Amino acid sequence: MKIEYNFAFFDEGSKREIRRATLKAIAIPGYQVPFASREMPIARGWGTGGLQLTLSLVGKEDILKVIDQGSDESVNAVNIKKLIALTTGIVVTDETTEATIIQSRHRIPETPLQEDQILVLQVPIPEPLRYYEPSEYETKKLHAEHEYSGAWLMLFEQIVNYGAMSTGADHPVMVHSRYVMAPSPIPRFDNPKLNQNKALILLGAGREKKVYAVPPYTKVASLDFADYPFRVETFQDKCCRLCGAKDVFLDELLNDITGEALYQCNDTSYCLQRMNGISKE
Structure with a gap:
């Protein structure tokens, strides 16, 4: 028996709901927008947030690239590509310059992105304040009040204990001088690529049901101190x-x-x- 899916797996109503959340995220850079995360044919934690963004945005003329920790051929990347290709019929590529949509886990490509491209990052923990504040209600208040002293205190404790900021990945950033944001578990090396990037960068967390964005040409600065500046690997x-x-x-x-x-x-x-x-x- 042949099973047929709607284009890009989702029904049109689901796509519209995710797009509305995405538009709000683009309008408020760095702000986490809740969305009704759907059940997917892959387990939560394996990129369902990024996958839902990609499926809601992809069109018949798009060209897709999927990478996992820099690799185009990892199990995660290959299976996501298969799902999207089978439900859309779109072209899949390994070339960064050819792709219109790039879905990635843990890396931003080395090749600079362009204005006609969308980078979708998979996110496990979207809340940058979660490491010191477990309550969702409280973290929302802290964001609303622009109260981020805890984030700097976390980095200060790293300096006291290790002599330097020790975040290997997911180093928090300030977006548009307003919201502190988790950039996803990209290495510190990739943080500067977020700043004034020509491409639209979308971040999706399926398990946490959040989507947020860095629009093109947005100021993004990694948190640091005057006497302990942010440094990449x-x-x-x-x-x-x-x-x-x-x-x-x-x-x-x-x-x-x-x-x-x-x-x-x-x-x-x-x-x-x-x-x-x-x-x-």
């Missing part, structure tokens, strides 16, 4: 062993024979593109 004097790229986020690998540390581009598509360019030369 550094790979000084290191380059990708495959394409030779520098100034990108690198994965550290270990040579099983020599025990030597090797470095490789985390963004597999970017690395392959560079290698193809080098081979043509």
Whole structure:
């Protein structure tokens, strides 16, 4: 028996409801907008928030790219691509420059995004104040009152304990000088890419039923102190062993024979593109 779905899986009413929440999120940068998160054919926590955003926005002419921690071929990325392609018939690509919609988990592509692109980030914990305030009611009050001293206190405690801010990922940011926002578990290396980005950036948390956004050309600043400025991960004097790229986020690998540390581009598509360019030369 052949089972047929509506275009992009959802019924049109569900798409409209998610789009309305998305429009409100775009109108109020960094603000978490509640939405009626739907049941999906994948488990919550595996990107259902981002997937719902993508399915509500995708059109027949769109080109889709899905990455998971920099990889186009991880289990999560492959299965999300399969679901979207099977229910829409749209073209899927690994090239960042070709895609109109890019859904990502834990990374922003190395290739700069453009004005005609949408980046959808999967989010596990959308509330940046949750680490020190468990009550949803209280966190909403803190956002409304612009009371973010707890966020700075959290970073100050890291400095006291470790001598530096120790957030490896999901370092909180201030959006449009108004809302403190969780940028999703992207590494600190990717935080500066949020600032004045040409693309529309949408963030969806399916389990927490929240959507929020960073519109194009929006000011985004990572929280820090004057005497302890925000710093990204550094790979000084290191380059990708495959394409030779520098100034990108690198994965550290270990040579099983020599025990030597090797470095490789985390963004597999970017690395392959560079290698193809080098081979043509």
